Amino acid sequence: MKLGVFVNDYKSTVETVDRLTAEKLGIIFIQNGVFHATIKDNGKASPILDKSANFYALSEDLATRGLTNTDVDSRVKVVTYSDVVDLIFNDYEKLIWV
Amino acid sequence: MKLGVFVNDYKSTVETVDRLTAEKLGIIFIQNGVFHATIKDNGKASPILDKSANFYALSEDLATRGLTNTDVDSRVKVVTYSDVVDLIFNDYEKLIWV
Amino acid sequence: MGTLTMACFASLVGSKSLDFALKLAGAAADKGHKVNLWLSSNGTMIGKAHQKHLKDYSTAEKPVMELLKKGVEICTCEACALARGIQKTEAIEGIQWNAMHWYLAKIYNSDRVLHIGGE
Amino acid sequence: MGTLTMACFASLVGSKSLDFALKLAGAAADKGHKVNLWLSSNGTMIGKAHQKHLKDYSTAEKPVMELLKKGVEICTCEACALARGIQKTEAIEGIQWNAMHWYLAKIYNSDRVLHIGGE
């Protein structure tokens, strides 16, 4: 399946996401989920980024928290709300919010 | 200090609690915090129970979840709301909810 | 153009999940997609008219009116609203009141579903 | 006998934290302690009268009335309530409406404080 996963929290979502498998997996960091894309914990990037997936982070939620594009891990693409709409309709058939 | 800590969640509170130190520490498991007192994760009891502290679990919140006194770890005392009032006034001067 | 049905269980104030849902609904509608939004649990707080906009708090009345104008269908869970003391007479006009099967029926006719659970 | 001041930020329905706060307040009052309860954030939903008691949902109106009768002082954050569209005219009688310094002043005169934060 083509699965888009909305990750809206920083810590508690790692375990749930770890278990997900899909032929095509997209992980969209929104709200405090954007810290997965920007913050290293003790020097280590979020383990979610080691998954085989496409990663996106919502630009408004980065800016709201004082984060900029230069903070974002190179594996993650910064997207707008409009981009998210296109991801939903063009790239992923099933969507979950964890 | 004499610190009473209300733990109301199962997973996300472990890290916060780990850091707390006090001459006298009481940990009161309520709501889903009672799973710390009853559930082993992969055969291991909650790491919170390894702290040097007095442990309590609220009987109503155990029963609400289908748990009984025999499920409760031997380090934990089962208490009522009335007991919690006495713990608050007699045993702990400062209280936090994590 | 497709149909997106969303649900939001999170409260208006004290969570940005509902803000997210409203913004995404607007962005999808602007691109010509059909959008349905189901509000349940604390999400039903959105349906109340006359929310005061203080600068510390999200308010939904204005964005909700805009979404309704764009043709977004919004429905609130009647039981969840009543349990919170929100009466139909206080509701924002244009928001539908119904039960959970409304949501399932909208899902039936949707291309995409985004269910935003509680907390 | 002592004084316990509590705050609760969690919502009435969809969280058992407020249920916990009300039960603990009742248990403390029954033992002769003085209890103050500050409601902020989604906790202000408690202050609304005419909540329908459906069997799936917690309701607070009855327990709140009982607490008030026992002399428990309950105060709701006016800004948080207004932001949620809850007007003073819809409030449960006997619940005070004030701002955050009410809570700090009650804490000043308390032996114990239990602050129940959000979520």
Added chain:
Amino acid sequence: MSNVKLAFLIQRPPYKSETATLGITHAISYQVVEMLLEDGQNVIPTVCMVGEGVLNCLKDQKAMENYGVMSIESHIKNGLLVDLDILVCKEDLARFGISEDRIADAEDMGADKKLQIVPYAEIQKVMESSNHLLVF
């Protein structure tokens, strides 16, 4: 005749929020959805308890006695009575040390259905074969 299959994944523990309860009640509402659909259209829900969500399945919950609200166990029983498929992740039950005899059923109410304890792979299959996924 065309069915839309929905997977209701319940991953939250009981009672802290309404989330777990609402997962079951939303699934149960499939019973009346036909009112709003054309002839021959239907919605087929499957409820899957995963992660800490399996903690919702314990029997003898005393929520009505203690908090005046219907227990999640009662909602599960209602689901079984209306023939809802409710799968419970075997690995997660094992992880938390919950034996099968602790799991709710609706035998006393005459339900034929039981909670179905299945490996996670089975739940993954439900996710694959469903049209949409709803995580509670």
Added chain:
Amino acid sequence: MSNVKLAFLIQRPPYKSETATLGITHAISYQVVEMLLEDGQNVIPTVCMVGEGVLNCLKDQKAMENYGVMSIESHIKNGLLVDLDILVCKEDLARFGISEDRIADAEDMGADKKLQIVPYAEIQKVMESSNHLLVF
């Protein structure tokens, strides 16, 4: 003359809930509490950002632009302007790799106070010396 000292411990990350914001606004309200107290009575708050709570301290937050609400940064600035002591846990900043130049201040508004980056041991001392603890 008697003061009651309160420690406001902020451990939640920004914006998901109101919690972090309310921690700061509740502390700021100490400014007007004297209205409700006797002469000579006072409340002395100290705000401590710990754990993921330190993520509230980043500067250049664009919450008003994006969501129409006052940023937590603005609340922090207001706190500094009314001379609130706001401590930020040094170890947690280091853990998340946040350098001091990323931290909010209120210099542009003419505040003398700054966020005080301190070891956790210092925050533990505040907890010990406070009459009551409030965790947000």
